[in-house]
Amino acid sequence: MKNIRKHFHVIILALGLFVTMACEDLAFGDKFLQKPPSTDVTIDTVFSTAEYARRVLSYSYQYLPYGLETSGYYTTMWLGTIEGLTDLNCDNVGYSGVQRVYYSGSYNSSVENTPRATYMTTKIRFNESETHMWSAIRHAWILFNNVDRVPDMAQTEKERLKAEAKMLVAIYYAHMLRHYGGLPIVNKVIAADDEMPKRATLQETVDFIIGLLDDVIACQDFPWRISDEDMAQWDGRLTKAGAYGLKARVLLFVASPLLNSDQPYAAGEASNQHMTWFGNYDRERWKKAVDACEAFFNALSQNGFYRLVQKxxxxxxEYRYAFRNAYFDRGTTETLISVHRNIYSASLSAGQLVLWNAIRWGGYNPTKEYFDMFPMADGSDFDWNNPEHAANPFINRDPRLNETFILDGDIYQGRTVELTQEYPNDKINYPKGKDWGQGAMHSLSLKTGLACRKWGLDRGSELSGHVIQWPHLRIAELYLSYAEALNEYNGGPTGQAYQCVNDVRARVGLGGLKTGMTQEQFREAVLRERACEFGYEEVRFFDLIRWKMEDKFTTPLHGLNVYKNKEDGTYICEPFSLAETDRNRAWWNAGGFSSIWYFSAFPQDEVNKGYGLVQNPGWE
Known part of the structure; x- marks a missing residue:
């Protein structure tokens, strides 16, 4: 929300700048964005033709939340991932925002972004100077207010575009809600003489988001899905199915203990004004999440198309490729909200494929804790105390493990990977595997002893020119959210809750959960399932904060050194503490973590302007 005053107070009489910006780098199909012939364009000119009017909305699409580093676009963490703040990943890019701001414990309300071109950066998990979300919201309302005057556009398309504009605003608000709590409500284009909107309560913010989504769902001209004939050109456009799904995500988040509790997560003026919690616990908030999930699945039964990708x-x-297709590829039945930005570079040389470099330089280093979460292929828990499991922990596992990690002995660029270290006490029988620290498998990306495959895939020719997406919301999340909400509302898992989790597991060939779980046991199982399914998709961090799982932030994590006997193939696996390396987190030190970290701070210079932007607790 940096420069929020600037964004709120500007009246856009000349649209040349934003039309030009809207036409850069983003494509829904091949021809969606084209530059207009001139930048000397007014609102009257833009909304005098359907062709130009459609491009206004593209600006708002351009800045939809996107968690990957791609050429010309950077995440706010600078070669890192928000997963590096969780128990799933350890960041080893010494100049990333994860390292410099969070691991160091130096984050505060005065942290500012430095120019994206420099390595000496203090990038944080959310900042308006990188996300441009308030600008995108403004442009969505510009389209909403002006599209009816377009002479050469059918009314059905006008209604559809207005629904898209509202849903875009809802997506941005839902995303910022998870970072800040209650927000200023911008429901129109703000003019220079308008009063600045003050920060709203949490309830007002939730009502605003849900109201937008209900309007979208009720719009008869807003499609449930992109039709087959339109898929080639319009894949990536928002749909009614996505609106149902986003509503369920928001209501699940706000029903969780961070916001739905008898006590605020931290004391402060924002808590006193109910901007960061509701002011009480209400079990019926879980019922609203249940109802939203049921509404989605009822609509799905009537309209069809969306489903879990199967092998x-x-x-x-194979099961593993069904999972890969589900999160990675565009145009499948899996993704409810798909964000498109660009494709992987045709060249894999250094500096041209930013995501590849982010992985190679250590931004994506999975932990032993994450490795241990994935069950065996039959659905039973993996256990180091089981001699059979410990003898070879890389075989007969959940196929999602093979697609999230690069495991010794698995496929790698069309061959078998040799990814083991040289055992210091026996360099002859336990030599270094030929892929360890070589080429794309840089030593920085192996700081935890474990390599990430997800998003980077095999880090080779398979990436070249591959059209990817950011799966902002997948149908698998609806299954698991439904299961969680049923468990919390009913005081324990129901048959339907078990079925939802087991459906997600069955997609990769896993057996069902054991029955007879308590409410707490089932909750833990669902959260673990979400980690296995959505690793590196920006789900885990928000699961940890909404459940106020302080222990996951304060308990030191581990890597895993893996050695293999070249004669008989036996493994020696030795855990090591990441707290004893140069990647220690301040949160692991006594007093290094506080509940105030659950929400971000608003930039203090913005709060100081005095228009009613109340700072979050602990960051005053």
Whole structure:
């Protein structure tokens, strides 16, 4: 929300700047964004033709939340990932925002972003100077207010575009809600003489978001899905199915203990004014999440199309590739909200594929704790105390493990990978694998002893020119959210709750959860399932904060050194503490973590302007 006053107070009489910006780098299909012939364009000119009017909305699409580093676009963490703040990942890029701001414990309300071109950066998990979300919201309202005057556009398309504009605003607000809590409500284009909107309560913010989504769902001209004939050109456009899904995500988040509690997570003026919690616990908030999930699945039964990608849908016909297709590829039945930005570079040389470099330089280093979460292929828990499991922990595991980690002995660029270290006490029988620290498998990306495959895939030719997406919301999340909400509302898991989790597990060939769980046991199982399914998709961090899982932030994590006997193939696996390396987190030190970290701070210079932007607790 940096420069929020600037964004609120500007009246856009000349649209040349934003039309030009809207036409850079983003494409829904091949021809969606084209530059107009001139930048000397007024509102009257833009909304005098359907062609130009459609491009206004593209600006708002351009800045939808996107968690990957791509050429020309950078996440706010600078070569890092928000997963590096969780128990799933350890960041080893010494100049990333994860390292410099969070691991160091130096984050505060005065932290500012430095120019994106320099390595000496203090990038944080959310900042308006990088996300441009308030600008995108403004442009959505510009389209909403002016599209009816377009002479050469059918009314059905006008209604659809207005629904898209509202849903775009809802997505941005839902995303910022998870970072800040209550927000100023911008429901129109703010003019220079308008009063600045003050920060709203949490309830007002939630009501605003849900109201937008209900309007979208009720719009008859807003499609449930992109039709087959329109998929090639319009894949990536928002749909009614996504609106149902986003509503369920928001209501699940706000029903969780961070916001739905008898006590605020931290004391402060924002808590006193109910901007960061509701002011009480109400079990019925879980019921609203249940109802939203049920509404989605009821609509799905009527309209069809969306479903979990199955192995019969993909080639090769294997469980692991069904999972890969589900999160990675565009245009599948899996993704409810798909964000498109660009494709992987045709060249893999250094500096041209930013995501590849982020992985190679250590931004994506999975932890032993994450490795241990994935069950065995039959659905039973992995256990180091089981001699059979410990003898070879890389086989007969959840296929999602193979697609999230690069495991020794698995496929790698069309061959078998040799990814083990040289055992210091026996360099002859336990030599270093030929892939350890070589080429793309840089030593920085192996600081935890474990390598990340997800998003980077095999880090080779498979990336070249591959059209990817950011899966902002997948149908698998609806299954698991439904299961969680049923468990919390009913005081324990129901048959339907078990079925939802087991459906997600069955997609990768896993057996069902054991029955007879308590409410707490089932909750833990669902959260673990979400970690296995959505690793590196920006789900885990928000799960940890909404459940106020302080222990996951304060308990030191581990890497895993892996050695292999070249004669008989036996493994020696030795855990090591990451707290004893140069990647220690301040949160692991006594007093290094506080509940105030659950929400971000608003930039203090913005708060100091005095228009009613109350700072979050602990950052005053």
């Amino acid at each position: 019969n849908d993909v080639s090769p016909n």
